[in-house]
Amino acid sequence: MTDKTTHSPHLTPLAASLPATVPFIGPEAQERANGTAFKARLGANESVFGPSPKAVQAMADTAADAWMYGDPESHDLRHALSATHGIPAENIVVGAGIDGLLDSIVRLTVTQGDHVVTSAGAYPTFNYHVTGYGGTVHTVPYTADHEDPERLIAKARQVGAKLVYISNPDNPMGTCHDAQTILLMIQNLPEGCLLVLDEAYVELAPDGTAPAFNIHDPKVIRTRTFSKAYGLAGARVGYAVGHVDLISAFNRVRNHFGMSRVSQAGALAALADAEWLTHVRRQVQTSRAALTQIAEDNGLTALPSATNFVAIDCGQDGAFARAMLTGLTARGIFVRMPFVSPQDRCIRISCGSPQDMALVAAALPEALTEASAAAPATSRNL
Template sequence: MNNRPFKARLGANENVFGPSPRAIAAMQEASADQWMYGDPESHDLRAALAAHHAIRPENIVVGEGIDGLLCYLVRLVIEQGDAVVTSDGAYPTFNYHVAGFGGVLHKVPYRDDHEDPRALFRKAAEVGAKLVYLANPDNPMGTWHKGADIVAAMEDLPADTLFILDEAYVEFAPEGTSATVDIEDPRLIRMRTFSKAYGLAGARVGYALGAEPLITAFNKIRNHFGMNRAAQIGALAALEDVAYLAQTVGNVTAARNRIAAIAQANGLSALPSATNFVAVDCGGDGDFARRVLSELVARGVFVRMPFVAPQDRCIRISAGRPEDLNLLETALPAALTAARS
């Protein structure tokens, strides 16, 4: 669009504060052994994750980010013509996988800028869905539900529908956001990642938590050497560095507060967020928000926005370093003036 490097990269929901120094050091040390394949079972990482979540390794599958795991899951479950339910405007990559394997998407609208679990589950019953997808906290809006409310809504989940709960951002969320469900409950599979709070988006490490029969079924179709050695080793070191994770969460909280303050100073409102980004309501329709986005990009500040109305009245700004947000603070008033004219 502008054929120049961005001055501030605030559009991809990356963790600009970076991974733990211990993770970086571990990956650097592992570089000499890259001639070997990675462990196809991700044994050490799964064992550490099992201890972290107080479950068995048999309830965990590690894969190439949540995107890769969603692809495997759709391949495992969906045949041509099978119904799948999601929210209109929710994570589009899941939709691509469903379409790629011949599934038929049925969508329900957001409610008050939140995904609506009861409406999703009712739609699943209506269309006989094999899968239903919900992210908590949500992308692209950053809103969230209490985990207990998600569990209560599961009363409406059809017995033969598998619920995919994407918890990619849960480390940034208030306590009680994660859904507490028996790990052997066959109705639910939960997705987690090292891309966000742990700062390893480029390493592509995600994992799923679920009932042992479902997790074991991934072995039929997954790429057994899809996880590279350095990624496994880096994720393990990142998981162990609890203090650095807490520091990152603090940095992200401060950045969210700063983004909200910048928005307010410019007459805009920021939606409450439990992620590493903030959806900022531009106060108009989607066309106006797109003009604001375009003007920010023209000034070297990369942001994105939701794709579906009425959520597209917002732009989505990732948590940045102080220097990144200084650039946003300088660029936003001029971008708004240009968009309004």
């Protein structure tokens, strides 16, 4: 069969050479395929606790003004973030979630033949952007279920990397490094290399996880989001903090009207509602404890988490964990799992409501029994 995409005269040679991949298959696609809705949506690390009611009201109040473009400078939100973090607004850029910001970062720094370093099994959308601009991705393994700063730096030196990517706290394992470890990593970056520090989950992490912002250091750019703790994944709002020269360069490539007026209003109100953020943190802590207990009740091990999800070690290999995931999906529980060994021995379950936790507690032992019964046949298929 002819691959019409590959041979299209409209594509660049680079685009034609890339596989048509989707980093994540959405739960909606799975629901369409299965012909039924999930009972518990716990796979995408969204916040089922929702956004601040004040953010919801702000977005509703702004909806009638949706005929206007959003402020292309995101002025009010940037200045609110400036006040929150105690840094100048000129060191902050707002974008369509961390994914949109990663696209701009890679577009600004990577071209055909450039080398980039990340961890094997870390956030795949970063790799997606790198290959989309012609870069070459080099990976290093995790160490004890943590991304390994020393290995990342060593590989960057070896290949002459333009970028090194690390998430802290980490997705998909939920582990984290302390601020001093990250500062040491920044200090040890090779000349000409930029650290992309993804802090999507940092509001949910223990104190001492994030270093203080150093806006004068040109070697690091940090990305944060309103998708996780603030519960605005569907609004697509993120921001990056870095040296003014790099932040101002975003204006060369970013989608200046990429932020909707409604999303900007929601993020601004969410940022101001510290009480709701505290409430969500408590809910996440409660749910992490519940998931840990559910794992223990079934003879499994939950990894310590600094995020709004828990990675549960299923005790065998990736094939067994996939069987577990399939069993949970069949019972209406949407979860995901790491995709690289040995992390793929785990399944990853987002934090949820007490009702969600009850559904997981009921479905997990059934999925475990089913996967265990099929384990010999599964092993023969490896």
